[in-house]
Amino acid sequence: MHPLPPVPPFDAPSTGGSRAVLDASARAPVDASTLALVLETSGSTYVRAGAAALFGEDGLQVGWLSGGCLEPEIATRALEAARRRRVGWMEIDTRDDEDLLSGSAVGCRGRLRLALLPLSLLGDWPSWIDAWRGGGTPLRIAIDANGTIDLTMGARNASWSLPMESPTWDATQARWAVSIAAPPSVLVVGAGPEARLLLPLLRAMGAVTTLVERRPRWRDAGVFADTTIDDTPTGALAAIPRSYDAALVMHHHFELDREALAALAGAPIGFIGLLGPTRRRDDLFRVLPAEVREALLPRLHSPVGLHLGGSGPEAIALSIAAQLQRHLHGVGA
Structure with a gap:
């Protein structure tokens, strides 16, 4: 019998969906990696609130927030947030007519608002992801524009006060809460x-x-x-x-x-x-x-x-x- 290959590491492409992104975020180099988290959407978008993708040095990317057109700009901003060690914000709006044929030519009429979370600021984040993977409970993340991030998963909770930039858009709200379902x-x-x-x-x-x-x-x-x-x-x-x-x-x-x-x-x-x-x-x-x-x-x-x-x-x-x-x-x- 020929030997079978070993199980790939959890951050390899062998996993998919939210699990692939969060598994990778628990094991990525913390000083140069950023989790891009979708806070809200409107119109026609590739993802919904709660979606995430991981970006890092040397082209590291796990997960997609568009069909591939928006990721280079998100990656640039994500690396900047990691270098500055400050939570960043990003708005991508392709609802105007000219966006159909110009720029990144996404072809969708939608808007994404993202929080860029440097892993170096997220404390015991890996333990949260390990518990999320094995516990069958959604991970709830609430972010305030004043710098507070609250995590809740079942009876477990934590609150961090992090350095943040101001949102890059005229916000009609100052707090966002998203839920990432447990992997099936x-x-x-x-x-x-x-x-x-x-x-x-x-x-x-x-x-x-x-x-x-x-x-x-x-x-x-x-x-x-x-x-x-x-x-x-x-x-x-x-x-x-x-x-x-x-x-x-x-x-x-x-x-x-x-x-x-x-x-x-x-x-x-x-x-x-x-x-x-x-x-x-x-x-x-x-x-x-x-x-x-x-x-x-x-x-x-x-x-x-x-x-x-x-x-x-x-x-x-x-x-x-x-x-x-x-x-x-x-x-x-």
Whole structure:
């Protein structure tokens, strides 16, 4: 068996969404890096309030606030804020007619207002991001034009008084509050040919992944997950300290899938996906107690995955990722 590559660092492009940006901000060089945080938007914009991107020296950039046209100017201003060690402000307004064809030629009619937060001013920021990634709780950031930044995450809170420039626009408000949702969490119970493709794809979508697998043949798929638990489904579900947004049962093994479904029946997980055809699901339900079937049915998606066409592990992994993307973002069927 050929060795599998190690898990890339958390600030590598293997993660996506808000998670990629915040993970990178927790590990970037603090003296030369700035978090650009969107405070408010109006009109047609690429992102909404609460979006963020990280900028630093040597072309460091994680995340996007436009389709690529605005980032060079944001990067310049972000580096200036890092050098001055002062919170900066930036307004980008492309609502006028001439903005459609001139300058950066964004082609959108919108306005962004940003706070530029040098990492050197943010104290124990890495511990906040580590807790945000693992806690399932939104990170709320409130910024006052007078220099105060308040962080709240569940019962945890902090307040910092930071050096700031004055906003570069005529502000109608002096305080902004944004919320960054916790990254979605996916529990994969059992690996198979699809797991080596699906786990990196879920991370690229910004999800935090946990794989439960103890069979030697499939255990090395765990290098593509954030956490691997070497245990049976029953043992793992009893010991896991957190809840998950979704769970996938993917053993390709009848008895292990039966055990996993029985263990998941009592777990507070709103989406449970079962790999395999309808006939196999029916066979599994025939050997599960009635109370387990009743607990699973409202949440069970079987066969898991959208009907996208194609066959094989690649198509199956993509179909599952697509269904999870739709579910996690509240899009109806």
